[in-house]
Amino acid sequence: MILAAALAIMVGLTLGLLGGGGSILMVPVLVYGLGLPAKTAIAASLLVVAATSLVALIPHARSGNVHGRTGFLFGAAGMAGAFGGGRIGVHLPPTLLLLAFALVMLGTAFALLRPRSENAPTTSVNGPHAGVGLILVEGTVVGLVAGMVGAGGGFLVVPALALLGGLPMSRAVGTSLLVISLQSLAGFAGYAGHVELPWAVLGVVILFSSVGALLGHRLHGRVPERALRRLFGYFVVGMGLFVLSRQVPAEVQASPMYQAVFVARWPFWAAGAALSAVVLVMLWRDNRLVGVSTGCAELCRLPSDPTVRTSWRPRFLLGIVLGGAASGLFAGRGPTWALGSFDALVGGSSLLKVSVLVLAGVLIGFGARAAGGCTSGHGIVGMAQGARSSLMATLAFMIGGFATTWLVLPH
Numbered sequence: 001m002i003l004a005a006a007l008a009i010m011v012g013l014t015l016g017l018l019g020g021g022g023s024i025l026m027v028p029v030l031v032y033g034l035g036l037p038a039k040t041a042i043a044a045s046l047l048v049v050a051a052t053s054l055v056a057l058i059p060h061a062r063s064g065n066v067h068g069r070t071g072f073l074f075g076a077a078g079m080a081g082a083f084g085g086g087r088i089g090v091h092l093p094p095t096l097l098l099l100a101f102a103l104v105m106l107g108t109a110f111a112l113l114r115p116r117s118e119n120a121p122t123t124s125v126n127g128p129h130a131g132v133g134l135i136l137v138e139g140t141v142v143g144l145v146a147g148m149v150g151a152g153g154g155f156l157v158v159p160a161l162a163l164l165g166g167l168p169m170s171r172a173v174g175t176s177l178l179v180i181s182l183q184s185l186a187g188f189a190g191y192a193g194h195v196e197l198p199w200a201v202l203g204v205v206i207l208f209s210s211v212g213a214l215l216g217h218r219l220h221g222r223v224p225e226r227a228l229r230r231l232f233g234y235f236v237v238g239m240g241l242f243v244l245s246r247q248v249p250a251e252v253q254a255s256p257m258y259q260a261v262f263v264a265r266w267p268f269w270a271a272g273a274a275l276s277a278v279v280l281v282m283l284w285r286d287n288r289l290v291g292v293s294t295g296c297a298e299l300c301r302l303p304s305d306p307t308v309r310t311s312w313r314p315r316f317l318l319g320i321v322l323g324g325a326a327s328g329l330f331a332g333r334g335p336t337w338a339l340g341s342f343d344a345l346v347g348g349s350s351l352l353k354v355s356v357l358v359l360a361g362v363l364i365g366f367g368a369r370a371a372g373g374c375t376s377g378h379g380i381v382g383m384a385q386g387a388r389s390s391l392m393a394t395l396a397f398m399i400g401g402f403a404t405t406w407l408v409l410p411h
Contacts, residue, residue, distance in 0.1 A: 005208045007033055008048075012209035014235075015049070015177065016056040016216020026209075034201060043191035044202055046086075046147075050184035051206045056213035057177040065174030067167055070135060074157065074175075077139025078146070078183030085147025086190020092148065099247045104145065104156065105240035113233040139179070147187035237322060245329035253332075262330040279380050288312065291377030292320070293368035345408060371396070 007029040026048055030041035060066055142156045157179045161172035252258055266274075282288045295313035302308045346356050368374040371393045373382065379397060382390020 005204065008205045008208040009212035009215075011048075012052050012056070012212025012214075013216040013219075014212075015052055015180075015209075016213035017173075017219050029205075034198075034205075036198070037195075039191070040195045040197065043086075043188060043195045044197055044205075046082075046184045046188040046191065047197070048202060048206050048209060050181050050188060052209040052213050053177045053181035053184065055210040056217060057174070057181060059214065059217040060174030060177060063174070065171050066178055067171055067175045068178075070161065070167065071175040071178035072182075073135045074139040074142075074161070075179040075182035077136040078143030078157075078179055079186035081140040081143025081145075082147030082183040082187035083143075083190045085144040086187045088144075088148055095247050095249065099244065100145075102240045102244035102247065105236050105243065109233045109236035109240060113230065113237075139183075142179075143183040143186065146183055147190055234318065234322075238325070241322070241326045241329060245326070248330070262327065263332070275380060276384070279384060283381070283384065289377070289381050290316070291373055291381060292317065293365070293374035293377060296365070297369065341409075 008026075011026050011029065026045040027041050030036045030044055030048075031038060036044060057066065138160050142160065145156065157176040158169075158172050161167045161175055161179075162169050167175060248258075279290050282290055291313075295317045298305075298308050298311055298313050299317070302314075308314065342353075346353050364374070368377075371378065372389070373393065375394070375397055378387075378390040378393040383394060
């Protein structure tokens with residue numbers, strides 16, 4: 001119950017800060033944290049998200065971040081769609097719905113993270129530029145999807161309000177809470193009578209998620225709109241990959257192609273070809289020199305250099321992290337710690353292992369700065385350009401690596 005309460009606070013924090021996404025977390029909390037059946041968890045999630053959204057809506061409304069006309073139009077259409085979605089969802093397999101759900105999330109994230117064109121219309125502070133018909137259609141579709149799978153639909157509502165409705169991100173977040181509360185209640189009504197709910201447990205979950213929602217609102221006003229947009233986009237990417245990885249059919253996971261791509265380790269020649277293709281494409285298309293240590297050095301300048309926020313390198317590093325996380329999710333396993341050799345070489349407590357890792361990171365960072373680049377910068381990009389300095393640096397890297405391996409590993 002303690003873990004479920006902590007995760008409920010996180011759900012509310014997400015709703016209050018981003019205007020959505022928390023409902024995606026709520027179903028796993030109820031299923032894996034509290035052990036509720038799937039259909040019960042879906043119905044309960046709709047009720048919890050509706051109550052939490054209403055709590056989060058109050059401070060946003062006081063701050064003037066709720067556009068009533070758009071919210072009620074979108075919400076009314078969403079209620080109709082969510083009620084119908086709840087009725088349909090009782091009879092459909094959740095795997096198929098969640099697969100489509102994850103693909104929509106990834107498409108939404110792409111739209112949010114894509115750089116805006118200079119000629120693109122700016123959002124209106126006074127109201128939406130979309131017609132009533134378009135708002136009703138959007139609301140019905142979003143409500144239908146949200147009602148079927150037990151999500152509030154905020155990850156769809158916020159982009160729709162911001163990208164198509166013409167609302168600034170701050171008002172889109174506040175207005176989305178009104179929409180989410182309305183359509184979540186309607187979706188819950190669609191499931192009502194088909195499941196039995198543990199009301200005492202739900203009361204505790206709603207309490208903790210409401211606390212998180214109020215905290216999220218206080219943080220919301222301190223985050224710039226552009227940063228909030230990116231944060232929401234990356235959040236949706238992570239959630240989409242998580243949902244997608246959990247809904248891959250067993251027969252697909254057992255196929256040789258899936259095993260070769262996601263589970264088995266790639267042969268050295270395939271990994272090398274993939275790395276070289278990425279490096280050469282970025283060098284040829286955008287004249288960008290790929291380097292991990294250079295990106296880390298830029299991140300260190302973030303507090304004092306505002307231009308780092310617009311640089312591509314931090315996003316490149318984030319992509320590496322997301323790619324590794326996606327690989328682990330689809331493979332069904334976590335990090336192997338250097339194929340188990342780290343645990344074999346460094347025994348003892350976790351504190352000792354963490355200390356060794358921190359020391360290794362400091363040495364790698366110092367060496368990369370002293371050499372003007374790391375193994376990726378010199379060994380891949382520099383060698384591709386035929387730079388003599390990169391040739392010497394790569395030779396030194398290899399000699400040092402072979403020497404360390406000979407000294408550390410038994411032979």
